[in-house]
Amino acid sequence: MVGARVELKEYSNRVISVVKAKYGLKDKSEALNRFIETYGPEEVEPQVKESYVKKLLSIKSNLRKGNYKPQTVQELRKEIEG
Numbered sequence: 001m002v003g004a005r006v007e008l009k010e011y012s013n014r015v016i017s018v019v020k021a022k023y024g025l026k027d028k029s030e031a032l033n034r035f036i037e038t039y040g041p042e043e044v045e046p047q048v049k050e051s052y053v054k055k056l057l058s059i060k061s062n063l064r065k066g067n068y069k070p071q072t073v074q075e076l077r078k079e080i081e082g
Contacts, residue, residue, distance in 0.1 A: 016031045055079075059079060
């Protein structure tokens with residue numbers, strides 16, 4: 001956790017108060033986190049796990065070599081998602 005002191009404009013404060021009340025959160029910190037988790041991905045792409053990237057690169061390498069031929073999109077999805 002990172003502590004931060006923020007200054008909010010009146011409208012921003014009202015939005016956070018509504019989020020807090022709407023979801024029954026205990027404080028504005030939780031409300032701000034909820035708001036950011038909901039709308040943050042529109043602004044910042046989430047980080048991909050290193051293991052996921054390695055798995056994709058392995059599949060790509062096998063596809064190039066002709067060693068891996070999934071029959072359906074579902075099979076490929078199952079292989080990627082492990």
